[in-house]
Amino acid sequence: MVLDRYARQRLFGWLARGAAALVVAVMVLVVAVTIYRGGRVFITDPAIAVTPPGSRYMLEAEGGFFHAVLGSVFIVGPATVVSAILAVSTAIYLQSDYSSERFSETVNMFLNVLWGTPPIVYGVFVLTVIIAVGAQTSLFFGIVAIAIFQYPIMTRYTDEALRAAPDTVREATYGLGATRFETALITVRAALPGIVAGIVMGFARGIGDAATVLFTAGRSTNMPAGPFEPATTLPVLIFDQAMSFNAEVRSHAYAASFVLIVAVLGLILASKLLAGRYARFAPGGRHS
């Protein structure tokens, strides 16, 4: 069958619609299965998210997975703060008059490589450092690994946001006699919606990543006891639970993934809302 031009146009139009529909359908399926399966376990016993695990938790599902919830918060929270400070500084350096254009380009190339580096490599790297300094896997090294993982992601978002800030802001501040530092601060303010959204996205990526903390935080099944004691996070816990032979432990994996997906969806929502809220700082942005 030979298609004429208009039939072909219709055909590809429908193909494009079909592809988009397929992607949306898969997304709905994944979220629905997680919320339905996890929600069912979670609703019948919401206390498992705040109950410390029993001594035989991974074998017999005694207690709950509060240790992983706490571990996630204690690892990803500080990591996000450290990483955000570094990422914003690097992005300012790249986008302002502190560096030459040529050096910026070189740094950008390395950042792109870091951005594409598989998370497991960061895990292996931090583990190598742990072995080299003779320490044990712990909450602290989990923070280090997640911070390294988030750094290129956040730098990329921040860099894009700063690049999108209008040049007139920079020119106007220099025209008023500001120093480079003061100009940089004003530019950050103008780009704030994008930067905040980027940091929240980095937080969401960090809280969902398992490969970096798998070897570095210690895969502990007890409550985190201190910064240099082993800990675990929700994704690592789900990974371990999903491999269990005990059906009840596996059902806890669905409850844990329910908690995780609600947290991630909440963070994305927060990033959109915050971006809208801070838009009033942007020149020409919404005035709310």
Added chain:
Amino acid sequence: MTGSTETESAADGSSRLGRRLLAERLSGYWFGGAGYFAVALFALIVLTLLYQSLPLLAEYSVVQALTSSNWDPAHNEFGFLPAIVGTVYVTLLSMAMGTPIAILAAIYIAEYAEGRTKTIVSSFIDVLAAIPSVIFGLVALLVVVPFVGDYLAPAVGSDATGLGIFTVSLVMAIVVTPFMISLAVESLEALPDELRESSLGVGATKWETIRSVLLRAAGPGIFSAVLLGFGRVFGATIVPAMLIGGQTQLPESPLATGQTLPTLIVNDFGELMSLPLTQSALIFVGLLLVVVVWLFNFGAMVVRRRLRRRWQY
């Protein structure tokens, strides 16, 4: 006037101008340090991994390690070929499944969808890109594994259980598609409207405009979106570790179980602490991942530059 000496004496922080200049100078050091941090981090990672894989490379040559298919850490046999073949299988299969869908969906979002539909569909795809991969693995254990094991494998006359290379590829295609879509949409939307207008103006249909004008003009961007997706699948860890079955042998068919380079690290982690040579071998896998990703990024940069010159508008 003695402007220069005034500035110098003011820089000690005693006056208002002095404080401003001091902040200026200190911030210069801080931001400069942050700029070098990115380079230093990369160098530190590569050098550490290289240094730690030296014990393995002292015993075996690189060629020998990469082409031997015998992986038996207990007897000091380190052949990476099964894991390499598994990785190549997974990467190629998921890109073959994911790329056409991603490009078509990106065309839909950038060229067909309008107004509210567009906002909704693109925020759905943003959400899909942010879902932790461990959740994809878990849902796949519930949905994809029984599907492949009970329907697909018998249909092609295989007795596979459902865990294996094909399952991993399918799930990884789902994981990377939204990521490729958002990058491809970005480069399609960056094109000026004059391109669309002049192509439609000379009588091309919408599809002809997309195929011969827009996909070409956005070609370098779409190409790098695909390569970045490639890198994602290549280094994926959690989904393969959950679904591949974890057997270090050369896979016989796409439905067979196998191993990828990252899952090799995850599955043999238990032995890592005790045997120094195994430790070195697994760190070498990490180095291999970095080097391949680096080559890919570099290659993408070169090809992008060349394509941009050829497909310029």
